[in-house]
Amino acid sequence: MAVISLKNINVTFKQKKREIIAVQDESIEIEKGDIYGIVGYSGAGKSTLVRTINLLQRPTSGSVIVNDIDMLQLSSKELRDQRKKIGMIFQHFNLMNELTIFGNVAQPLKHSKLSKADKADKVNKLLKLVGLDERADNYPNQLSGGQKQRVAIARALANDPEILISDEATSALDPRTTNQILSLLKQLNRELGLTIVLITHEMQAIKETANKVAVMENGTIIERGSLLEIFTNPQKPLTKDFINTATNLDEALVKVNELLTTQPLAYDEELIKISYVGADTAQPLLSTIYADFGVTTNILYSNMEILTQTPVGIAVAIFKGSVANRNAAKTSFSDHGVVITELQGGTN
């Protein structure tokens, strides 16, 4: 069931005589329990699109349905109540420096009907959930960036939201802290059934957490699908760029190209990219490629990772042999579901 359904959303900003189209006729459906990653470069329209979910940004046109409620039809009081079910975290944490950690997490409960003791109990449970129960009396400036984001997450969960929007929440953090925060988000998704919308310019963050991905450019979603589909079969150049960065393939290709300038391919060699799904897909084929087709291989780069419980591999190799033999080997790989891309050479 879709918990978030945005249909034909347009958002236009008027600036003096200029009109900026931030989101153009875009629709997206997010199911309960999804961790839906939205990736794109700065200015692509990610924040604007996602901020229409809780109407922090009102769309110029289109419909916003959250939990079967038409958000655009609500009174201001009804909207305030619905917004409580949608938590948000941001790149710069947005904590109140004059309040303690406890005070920050208690902030959204200010007008709640809970008794003082129940509020305290709730805040303490949330701090425990994010691993900061011993820092309740500290102030934000006594915490690291990762700890501050944990406080922001606890605060975002104070009203028991069903949806959490994460807008570049790990962009200001180092890689290790980023992974810790992403693990916490995955844990919350698993344990609380929280639906998470994750906006980022880093495909790496999406790779670690999301089950679905949308790629945005110039106010529209140019490609979308399951994490596995997007990683194994990206269609658009921008998506390929993001994937190559997230799998370190772009760095590897720079090194491979450097190598090939000093040791150019021979007339009977070609550089091949091999992409496959499943741990035992490519290895058996590579191990018998010489016996089966008289083609030798030299693997220059290889990477395998587990995406949503599925092994996904990429390798870059030089295939050496006659044209007919190489073609027969490549056809056999393709027949076994391995995607072969010819990168260089292979004319003879």
Ligand SMILES: Nc1ncnc2c1ncn2[C@@H]1O[C@H](COP(=O)(O)OP(=O)(O)OP(=O)(O)O)[C@@H](O)[C@H]1O
């Ligand atoms: N309040 C606003 N007034 C005018 N223009 C805006 C406003 N908010 C966003 N924009 C413009 O809309 C476009 C999309 O911005 P948006 O912030 O949604 O992109 P983004 O993909 O989230 O990028 P970033 O990660 O840098 O925020 C940009 O051209 C931006 O300048």
